[in-house]
Amino acid sequence: MLTLTQDLYDKIVAHARADHPDEACGVVAGPAGSDRPERFVPMLNAARSPTFYEFDSQDLLRLYREMDDRDEEPVIIYHSHTATEAYPSRTDLTYANEPGAHYVLVSTADTDGAGPFQFRSFRIVAGEVTEEDVRVVDAY
Amino acid sequence: MAIEVRIPTILRTYTDGQKAVAGSGATIGALFEDLESRHPGIRERLVDDSGELRRFVNVYVNDEDVRFLAGLGTELGDGDNVTILPAVAGGAA
Numbered sequence: 001m002l003t004l005t006q007d008l009y010d011k012i013v014a015h016a017r018a019d020h021p022d023e024a025c026g027v028v029a030g031p032a033g034s035d036r037p038e039r040f041v042p043m044l045n046a047a048r049s050p051t052f053y054e055f056d057s058q059d060l061l062r063l064y065r066e067m068d069d070r071d072e073e074p075v076i077i078y079h080s081h082t083a084t085e086a087y088p089s090r091t092d093l094t095y096a097n098e099p100g101a102h103y104v105l106v107s108t109a110d111t112d113g114a115g116p117f118q119f120r121s122f123r124i125v126a127g128e129v130t131e132e133d134v135r136v137v138d139a140y
Numbered sequence: 141m142a143i144e145v146r147i148p149t150i151l152r153t154y155t156d157g158q159k160a161v162a163g164s165g166a167t168i169g170a171l172f173e174d175l176e177s178r179h180p181g182i183r184e185r186l187v188d189d190s191g192e193l194r195r196f197v198n199v200y201v202n203d204e205d206v207r208f209l210a211g212l213g214t215e216l217g218d219g220d221n222v223t224i225l226p227a228v229a230g231g232a233a
Contacts, residue, residue, distance in 0.1 A: 023231055043228075052231035057198050057205045064148075064225055073149075081232040092230035095196055097150040 001133045002102040002121040004028070004037050004076070009136050011040045013119065016080035016106040019045065023080050024106075025053040029067050030075035036140055037075040037102075045079075052091070053079045076121075078104035085109070086118035088129050096124035102132070143171060143216055146223040154182040163222075168199060169212035171222065186224065187212070196227040 016024045025045050028037035046056035086105035103122045109115035123130045145163050147155050155161050165171030176183035188194050199206045200223040206214040
């Protein structure tokens with residue numbers, strides 16, 4: 001199960017809304033081993049695409065250095081799907097390289113009447129997807 | 141020639157869980173061969189069948205992405221730091 005604050009939930013949704021129709025992406029970092037998302041880090045989608053996202057390579061290096069310095073890890077890796085459901089695609093599985101992370105997918109398909117708004121969370125380990133419950137709390 | 145190589149979580153199964161390992165080589169390509177000799181299987185995760193750096197693996201020498209240098213041919217010097225990071229990517233397509 002993913003537990004996150006209402007504040008973080010709102011920030012992820014706001015980012016996805018703001019970048020629609022392009023996919024939005026980012027990370028919520030937290031203390032290593034804590035499984036507690038704390039620090040919201042919206043990333044630029046270097047692909048600037050409605051069907052693909054990729055962190056810019058320099059931003060990626062900076063992010064991982066920063067997390068390393070702070071003894072953090074990516075607790076949540078989020079991105080949006082803008083015309084389809086919030087379920088990991090084959091592409092998502094291929095490039096999912098953080099088995100310890102919660103992969104959050106947000107669908108903003110409701111914007112264009114293409115489907116319902118969704119906020120879902122998954123574990124992706126060795127190409128296997130497992131959906132998990134999302135619990136939104138006021139504070140930890 | 142000692143080069144520190146930072147290993148991402150997903151590849152630490154090849155390095156007994158170590159976050160960084162020492163390696164040597166005059167180029168990135170040679171460094172990967174050297175890593176392979178002590179951490180069998182790791183090179184295949186970095187280099188594709190045609191001998192090119194895999195599209196969604198980022199390799200940096202100090203702060204520079206080797207894609208903007210000479211790729212696997214990028215030259216290394218003593219004391220350089222190499223960081224390997226899988227791209228964070230995906231999408232609906």
